[in-house]
Amino acid sequence: MSKEITARSQDYAKWYNDLVLKGGLADYSAVRGCMVIKPYGFALWENMRDVLDRKFKETGHQNAYFPLFIPKSFLSKEAEHVDGFAKECAVVTHHRLMNDPNGGGVVVDPEAKLEEELIVRPTSETIIWNTYRDWIKSHRDLPLLINQWANVVRWEMRTRLFLRTAEFLWQEGHTAHATAEEAIAETVQMLDVYADFAENFMAVPVVKGVKSPSERFAGAVDTYCIEALMQDGKALQAGTSHFLGQNFAKAFDVKFSNKENKLEYVWATSWGVSTRLIGALIMAHSDDEGLVLPPKIAPLQVVIVPIYKGEEQKAALDARVQVIMDELKKAGIRVKYDDNDNARPGWKFAEYELQGVPVRIALGARDLENNVAEVARRDKKTKESLSLDNLSGQIIDLLDDIQTSMFNKAKEFQQASITKADTFEEFQAILDGKAGFVAAHWDGTAETEEKIKELTKATIRCIPLNNPQEEGKCILTGKPSKERVLFARAY
């Protein structure tokens, strides 16, 4: 083996870090809490971004770009918003360095203090709604459907590669509507876009739901979310879509004249997913040999490794591989021929396993004679001998099958990991056992939610959409409840 990976059973957190670092996805940086996204990780993010971007455009959104900096006073305009973000933000106070006249090297120039501090955006509602005031005058300017791909900074104290970093990449949609109904429909539509992306591209099944009030986005009326389940039984919030009501319109005085020529405040949504999704992807599918990536977003879908002795065998393989490559590329498959002769086939096999390349084709001189190739699928770690006749067609089918079966496997795991608990003892036992989502009654108060969290480290992940109504009693207080909500320990 080229690189040692910690087993999940041994140390799950270390296994995850090994995959990120040794799989070539990201690296630590010299800046506290910030990471470097390496080329392989960035290629994965580009594939994810491109799919999402297409979906946003298909649903009528346009991209734009707003400033990185937010004046401090803007954050304060929406009371809950500032409470949510003020405690962990990067503050720019000066605009110049100078040589220390006392010989202390390069220092901040005290003369270059900003009149008002600027916050590096933790999210852009405030700067965007301040701009929308100029853009929205009439109902004819609505809906305004804008998305931004950007970096944001939240000064997290405990960071983990991809899952929680001080700086991360994301997209944030910010839309403006004439009515509450339209804004809610947009919120739900974008949640569906996220769920579709998670399930049909990342092969990660999700539960769609609504957050409890205490887990809402700071400044939202309602936060919708998709919740994914990791292999260790912990949940991960994979995307959120917020109905913001008129909160930001009121904070930034954004009104429009309606069809009756009366001024009304505008209704808002915002929604986002981030590079955190890469963490979800890794933990949903990967194994002790390395990453397992779903074909639809894998940077490399197929790798071909030649096995030969001497130039003559190599030339014969090259010729045949060229045909296969051409056919696969024509079908839009991302394929690489690794004929680097500095590494042995066995080393390459391990390396591509680690990198999670969905399909590996090994082709030797004898295979050519027999008109076959050895085809290994990463997800199931199985190999089969396939005829070279219409190999590309078979590979394309195989990629489809891998995509589907990765989803099905994760879906089975998810379904088996939603457990009902009717008492606090059951609840605790499930969390300490197989974990996963625990469906339990809750009395609807923030106090109980907080207490359960203190006692068990589990939080309410969401109240699922179309949740069955059912009489029951809160597992902690015994007070009456009308539906179960999903609890879990979470990333």
Next chain:
Amino acid sequence: MSKEITARSQDYAKWYNDLVLKGGLADYSAVRGCMVIKPYGFALWENMRDVLDRKFKETGHQNAYFPLFIPKSFLSKEAEHVDGFAKECAVVTHHRLMNDPNGGGVVVDPEAKLEEELIVRPTSETIIWNTYRDWIKSHRDLPLLINQWANVVRWEMRTRLFLRTAEFLWQEGHTAHATAEEAIAETVQMLDVYADFAENFMAVPVVKGVKSPSERFAGAVDTYCIEALMQDGKALQAGTSHFLGQNFAKAFDVKFSNKENKLEYVWATSWGVSTRLIGALIMAHSDDEGLVLPPKIAPLQVVIVPIYKGEEQKAALDARVQVIMDELKKAGIRVKYDDNDNARPGWKFAEYELQGVPVRIALGARDLENNVAEVARRDKKTKESLSLDNLSGQIIDLLDDIQTSMFNKAKEFQQASITKADTFEEFQAILDGKAGFVAAHWDGTAETEEKIKELTKATIRCIPLNNPQEEGKCILTGKPSKERVLFARAY
């Protein structure tokens, strides 16, 4: 006319701002020196980015992402580099806000001071080379060919939309090589990529050259550039490619073991273009009616406006337009059917002229009878009646013709704007007259260069590649010179 545009002859700077603001490309923001890139402007940037990104990947580069923040001490490691950027940078000093205990609202929490200040990246050589130290060990790790799409911040005091903003979007390539020759070849290759992009996509002719030492990038051994010419006779640096020698490798101690197993410092390049290119695009082509965009990167290439009375005429037009749209879309043309009945055709014509849409098709009920459409090309402001038979084929040819003729027009202007001056009086007269590039002898000293700048506001834009060698005398000092260099006033 829907929106009034200042004429170039009246106030060139105001004309430019009118186009940016009223053409819907960008807007001012509440943050000093930062702008909002509006959806139409961002769509233009996306088209430019996609072409460049493809070219980078075709030349073997991969994208990655490095932290937004640079520790203050990193900037100081390369002496010239810190001199170049320390005077205009955004400095993060704190990581938390708090409620003022004295009731002064939200203030910076003095307890949350960073141990070391962080600089918002003005460019990323330092943080990247600090990372490369871990990535590069052997000659087998080279070349390392990485690009990053990112936002950067330079605290400019005098800003102008797109041309000079405190925050801007760009790409920065950072490559590492085993030899100086390879690094220089990379520098020149990327200059060629930029020149090809400027000329064949933006339709903006450029002069390729090398900067004089005083105009070099801070930390570079040589800065190569492409220089474009605006309609007012001022030059604009449209892209730079730097040979960095071993400067950053030495500053960050990045060594590799060569094939002889000896440790050597790595050779570096960096190269970038930014949203500034949008400013160049606007000023190279546009006119008093609005933007003129080259088809290859225009967000919208063709707009179709129906002219009708009543539902029946509209239905007939709709049916015919659908066929044309389908054909154009199939050919990859970005086309829009504007049948919004809230606006009159005349208003729409003016609006699309302002937005610089290359081709406008007007189709009326009588046109249908006559089997023709009125086709207007934005660049030459001409109209012609084209047969509906194979209209899409004719439009595709027309788009090609517009692309070519926009370049040819700009190229003619550029060629007519390179003037030789042999005395300082001639030099001054040209600058005060038609301006443009002035090819003049220079004694090669930074003092003379500075003096000429003080006297005339003209700078040395570049020493053209493959510059003819010619004996002459410096226009200022009369000292001997072996070649003419290109001076101009510049953005």
